[in-house]
Structure formats: C-alpha cells, structure tokens
Amino acid sequence: MSQEVETRLRGPEAFGLARTAIEEMERHRIWPTAINFELWINYLAAPESALGKEITRILKSGQAFTESVSEELAALYLPKARLNDQIRDAGDQLSRELASVSAAISSAKQSSEAYGQTLASASQSLSSGKDVASLEATVKTLATATQRVQLENQTLEKRLSESSNEVTRLREHLEQVRREATTDGLTNLANRKSFDEELARACQEADSRGHGICLALIDIDHFKGFNDTWGHQTGDQVIRYVASVIGRLGATPRLAARYGGEEFALIFPAEAMATARAALEEIREEIASRVLKRRSTNEDLGKITVSAGLAERAPGESAHSVMERADAALYASKRGGRNRVSLAAPIANAA
DSSP states (O other), rough: HHOOOOOOOSSHHHHHHHHHHHHHHHHHOOOOHHHHHHHHHHHHTTTTTTHOOOHHHHHHOOOOOHHHHHHHHHHHHOOHHHHHHHHHHHHHHHHHHHHHHHHHHHHHHHHHHHHHHHHHHHHHHHHHTTHHHHHHHHHHHHHHHHHHHHHHHHHHHHHHHHHHHHHHHHHHHHHHHHHHHHOOOOOOBOOOHHHHHHHHHHHHHHHHHHEEEEEEEEEEEEEEHHHHHOOOHHHHHHHHHHHHHHHHTTTTSOOOOOOOTTTEEEEEOOHHHHHHHHHHHHHHHHHHEEEOOOTTTTOOOEEEEEEEEEEEEOTTTOHHHHHHHHHHHHHHHHTTTTTEEEEEEOOOOOO
C-alpha cells in the first residue's frame, strides 16, 4: 500500500474510504477478498495512479474482475506483492545455483574416487614387475586419468567461481530489496516498520550494554491546512524538504524515520538528553528559517515550522512506553504554541 494511502487510512476519512471500497466492490459484483479490498482502497484513494487507471480501464472494457486478474494487478502494483515476488525469485535462483554447485562437486568427487582406484591399480601393476609394454600401458592410463581429473578440477573451479559471482549478485539484489522494504518511498528515510524494529533492537542493546537512548517525535505544524490550501503535491514537497533536514542531522548512528503522514521519529542511541535536544533545536531552527516557494509557479508558500517531543528512555523501559512519553511531549509542544521542543518528564527505572 502506498505511503499516501497509508496516510489517508490513518486520518478522519479512513472509515468512509473503507465503506466506499466495499460499496463499489458490491456494485461491480467483486468479492471483498483481502487482495481486492487493498486494490480498491488504493484505487479509490489514488484514481489517477497507474493502478487506478488500469482498474478504470478494466471496468470500462467490461472485463471480468476475476481472481487471476486481482493477483496480476497485485503483483504489478502493490508493493508488498512485488516484494514477495522478488524474494521468491531470488530464493528460486539461489536454490538452482546451489543445486548446480552440488552436482559439480558430486561429479568431481566421483572423478577423484575413480582416479584413486586408477592409482591403486597402477601401483599394483608397477610393483608386479611386468614387461615393458605393460608398464607403458600403465603409464598411459595414469596420464589419461590425470588429465581427466585436471580437466574436472578446472571445470569445478570455473563453476565455483561463476557460482560465487552469482551468489554475490543475488546477495546484492536481496540487500536492495531489503532496503526498499524498509525505506519510505517519498522521503528515503526509514519507514515505520524499520523504525519499530530498530527501536526494539536499540532498547535491547541499551539494556545489555548499560547505556541510554533518547527518542524524538517531530511533526510539521498546521500541515493539514497547508495541504488543503496548496494541494497534496506541494505538501509532498514540503514533507521531502523537512525529511532532508531531519535525515542530514539524524544520520548514522542515529536513525531518522518517517513515522506516518507529516510525522517523523529520531532515535539517539547512547546520547545524552542535552545532545539530542540540541540536535532537535538545530532541526527546528533550520526549517523555520527558510521561506519556501512552490516549484511549479514560484509562489511564496511562507514558512514551515515543526514541533518536537523528546523522551529519555529509562533502564528497562519498553519501546511502547518511551514512544508514549515522546508523543505526550510532542503534544505539549503543540499546546504550547508549536515551533518548539518539549521534554518528557523523566520516570524511575522500569526494570
């Protein structure tokens, strides 16, 4: 599901959009399976998208919306389906590669065993003191067997080299797929799934090593009104701009993520509250200092500001708990007039 659709599904229009999807599927006599529901949610939320245009074409043509059609559309246009296909294809290629290598090793093993038997037979012939012709025949047999084993070994080495290159290519492909699965398409920051996983991992590491974590939530002020005034495309440009500032100041070892819609999150592993707060203030001040312009018309969009909430995790505190405290601090910034950083109240050790 696209980031735009996910954002709309977390807003006030979500239930209406879901009801409309069910009604439209019923009107077109399409079964409300999980795949069909996701397809129609995307279709209704973004009718001008590639998926939306294709569904419109199918409906106008009178083509039956069968299960195979749904699966084909999902494979082409739904990110999760494409991801599953890519992983499955890579797995199939890896299985074929391993089977090929296994066959090459098995063949080399058989040749080695046969060569051993040839050597044993030659040893017996040489020790028996037979005539010159027999010795010549034995030497010739040894030479032929040696050449065969050398050729087999060369073939095996070449196959292993090719296989190593192919496995490296597959590993790079899977790494790219993994990055795509954990990256927000609009901002190129980590997505929410990646953030949740990293926060859980960071909490475990902090407890095992005895260091702290600070967590921040950042939200663009008055973004809904901005979107209503200037439209979603310009709103996306603003989100990308804010993300670029957060990403630059939230680079490794910090983790910057788009948490949803116009909200972002930052993990500060093993950093003090004062250091994290200084980074957030720098982000806030840089964003507020710019006057933005609309790319297409060069119109003055005015200034954009952000509010932030910062929490310092207590030893043993759960990821959910520290998220709630950072969220409460964010809303304190909103209530306090926006364009500010608020700190969550500290809690006692949670262990």
